[in-house]
Amino acid sequence: MTHIELFGFAAAILTSLSFFPQALLILRTGETAGISLVMYSMLTTGKVCWLTYGLLVTSWPLICANVVTLSLASLILTMTARGRLSKRSQTHPATA
Amino acid sequence: MTHIELFGFAAAILTSLSFFPQALLILRTGETAGISLVMYSMLTTGKVCWLTYGLLVTSWPLICANVVTLSLASLILTMTARGRLSKRSQTHPATA
Numbered sequence: 001m002t003h004i005e006l007f008g009f010a011a012a013i014l015t016s017l018s019f020f021p022q023a024l025l026i027l028r029t030g031e032t033a034g035i036s037l038v039m040y041s042m043l044t045t046g047k048v049c050w051l052t053y054g055l056l057v058t059s060w061p062l063i064c065a066n067v068v069t070l071s072l073a074s075l076i077l078t079m080t081a082r083g084r085l086s087k088r089s090q091t092h093p094a095t096a
Numbered sequence: 097m098t099h100i101e102l103f104g105f106a107a108a109i110l111t112s113l114s115f116f117p118q119a120l121l122i123l124r125t126g127e128t129a130g131i132s133l134v135m136y137s138m139l140t141t142g143k144v145c146w147l148t149y150g151l152l153v154t155s156w157p158l159i160c161a162n163v164v165t166l167s168l169a170s171l172i173l174t175m176t177a178r179g180r181l182s183k184r185s186q187t188h189p190a191t192a
Contacts, residue, residue, distance in 0.1 A: 004152045004153060007145050007146075007148045007149040007152065008145075008146075008149045010142070010145045011142050011143075011145035011146040012142075013142075014138050014139070014141055014142030014145060015138075015139060015142035015143065015146065017138065018135045018138035018139040018142060019135060020135075021132045021134035021138070022131075022132040022134075022135040024132075025130070025132045025134075026130065029130070031129050031130040032130045033127050033129050033130050034121070034122065034125070034127040034128045034129050034130045034131045035118075035131060036117045036118040036121045038117035038118075038121075039114045039115060039116075039117045039118040039121075040114075042110050042111075042114035042117070043110070043114040045110055046106070046107050046108075046109075046110030046111035046114060047107075047111065049103050049104075049106045049107035049110060050103075050104075050107040050111065052103045052107075053100065053103040053104045053107055056100045056103065057100060
């Protein structure tokens with residue numbers, strides 16, 4: 001492996017797995033106050049596009065990397081959206 | 097432009113710009129409680145590697161996309177680290 005490829009692999013591994021500690025932090029603490037729903041909506045949609053592109057050009061590195069990040073990004077998106085909804089229902093409870 | 101390239105461009109634009117609303121949210125509210133410092137440390141290091149890789153293989157799309165994301169990711173990292181430090185100094189004030 002050349003030093004150029006080494007930078008590429010390190011980059012792919014670090015950026016793909018970076019969402020793992022964020023997902024873990026939310027699962028552990030339930031804290032989603034500072035997280036942007038717009039960011040994770042754009043990121044999840046972007047990852048769906050990358051995955052589609054990877055499938056269309058049959059690029060296994062693109063497919064594998066984006067399956068991992070898409071799973072983590074959509075998990076963070078779901079938990080953040082759930083956090084916002086539960087906060088909203090506490091602020092404006094249904095008056096039956 | 098083919099429909100395959102369209103997916104690639106949409107993916108690159110969405111994922112690169114997705115960090116913009118997160119940086120804006122922190123600048124507007126100062127809220128960083130739910131944000132993972134480990135995520136943004138890994139992401140910033142990964143983006144430095146992508147940028148180095150882009151420069152080594154002289155890929156302008158890689159260079160441009162990663163200059164944008166690296167700037168946004170390092171801004172979020174700095175603001176989150178500052179938020180943690182200020183919270184820590186409030187919890188354990190210097191007794192000088």
